[in-house]
Amino acid sequence: MKLAYDISPSISEQLAVFPGDEPFTRIVHRDFASHSYQLSALRATLHLGAHVDAPCHYTKDGHSIEAVPLDYYFGLCQVIHLPVQRDTLQLTVADFVGTAITQPRVLIATHSFLDPNQWTDQFMALAPEVVHYLAEKKVCLIGIDTPSIDPATAKQLRAHEACATHNIAILEGIVLAHVPAGDYQLMALPLKIKDADASPVRAVLFEP
């Protein structure tokens, strides 16, 4: 397989996280000033940059990330560009008219969160009906180039809940502005973190 695109933002202390969530910090415990090696640790939200949500993030008895089948995160996908701006901050099914859904994983470029280091809550999310629509098309994973498939200010995570209903996996925080629409092989495996509600991933696209 030939690597086509890296769709992960760089993880650094500048990377934006939801207000109130834990930003990334890298703590250097040893360095070459006094040791013959370097050693560091990290502290951060698990919803960091490109990440996948576990069902236990949005449903009380949902699986944690180490229990989620890995098949979701590896395989054929389709990148689509829907640069729609709307006051409701939600894409609707009407926005998908004219775009044939032909792959089991759909990565949606909204172009509404273009700088991963600059927080804005004005990003586009998904109306729950979009999730139902993609479920009808046999989609098993939805990816988006924003921090969440629900609006930043949503009190209830209705798009996430719709994904739980249909057993659809969620990949958030990817960067897609540089990726042409089309078909690819996605690889975005989560870390095997026990009981965790999410995991950062290195999300990449290979030629199909």
Ligand SMILES: [Zn+2]
């Ligand atoms: Zn999420």
